[in-house]
Amino acid sequence: MPKLRSLSELLRTIFHLLLDSLRLIGASLQPRWRLAAENLFLHKQLALYLERQVKPRRAKAAARLTLVLLSKLFVWREVLTVVKPETFIRWHRQGVRLFWRWKSKPRGRPRIPAELQKLIAEMADDNPTWGEERIAAELRLKLGIRISPRTVRRYLPPASGPRRGASSQRWMTFVRNHTQGILACDFFVSVTASFRVLYVFVVMEVGRRRIAHFNVTRHPTADWTLQQFREVVTGEQPYRLRDNIYSSEFDSGLKGMGLKILKTPFRAPQANAFCERLVGTIRRECLDFLIPLNERHLRKILKEWVAHYNQSRPHSSLGPGIPEPSGGMPAPRVSGYGTPCGHRVVRISILGGLHHEYRLEKVAA
Secondary structure, eight states: OHHEEEEEEEEHHHHHHHHHHHHHHHTTTHHHHHHHHHHHHHHHHHHHHHHHHHOOOOOHHHHHHHHHHHHSOOOTTTOOSOOHHHHHHHHHHHHHHHHHHHHHHSSOOOOOHHHHHHHHHHHHHHHOEEEEEEHHHHHHHHHHOOOOOOHHHHHTTTTTOOOOOOOHHHHHHHHHHHGGGEEEEEEEEEEEEOEEEEEEEEEEETTTTTEEEEEEEESHHHHHHHHHHHHHHOSOOOOOEESSSSSSHHHHHHHHHOOOOOOTTOOOOOGGGGHHHHHHHHHHIITTOOOOOOOHHHHHHHHHHHHHHTTTTTBBGSBBBBBSSSSTTTTOOOTTTTTOOOOOEEEEEEETTEEEEEEEEEOOO
């Protein structure tokens, strides 16, 4: 209703302006003596209202604009009677602002299509832990839509997720030179619905940001932990291992497997920052939203989430990229802000809707 009312007022204003223009053209064709007589005749009638101090009704937009335009043809201050000069000048300024607003072109980048805005809002609502970089990476790697994180931020709903902080350039340089042959490992605990404490062991390939192995146990012994490494290390590539909590017998067993152990300082989580970050990601994106019932249930939850982490979750440190991209994923391509012709966006639920994966699928003819 407000849009229809404003449109009708605009059309009415244009109609009155055209009508006044026709009247002005008609008056300009009359003799000069006739226009002077008509002007004096109107002045005499207006003087009667001024003597009685009759207040005129409020002028409409069309009448204001007509008076402002006519004021350019003569000295208007001597004949102005309906309003004060300050009010008439304010009308003129309003007209100038409207003129330049109409003439000026919109600044900045063009807005992205409404369909893409809606998709960004849905991705942010469906995945509360995702920020603008994660959504931009998902669109680029999965859907072939190249869009910057800053543009994504403009269309995010309020409080849609955390933002990734800046990292140290010197530390990142060190990481690029040493990550390909480093395994990071750590234990963390999870409490079940019956308040039993379970220990989760994770091993991460730092270079690819890939979770190489994980397992769950109630009693993490040295023999059990050594067995986990036997399942990870194949001997095809020499690895270095970052740890500081295991026994000397355990270290001897790892050295026999061809691993070089790097001791991390006491109470220095930054020395094992990759695995610490991984544990935080597991908690923030998985375990903080789910309560495992028992050891088997926790292993099932982590199995589904690890598959999502390795095969679908974009990682900013990889460019962005995916540790183990699936073979059916289309190659990234620049297609503007729209999905490719003949394709649609398919949403796949992970962990009952805790996360979602987005892929392109051809529309059946």
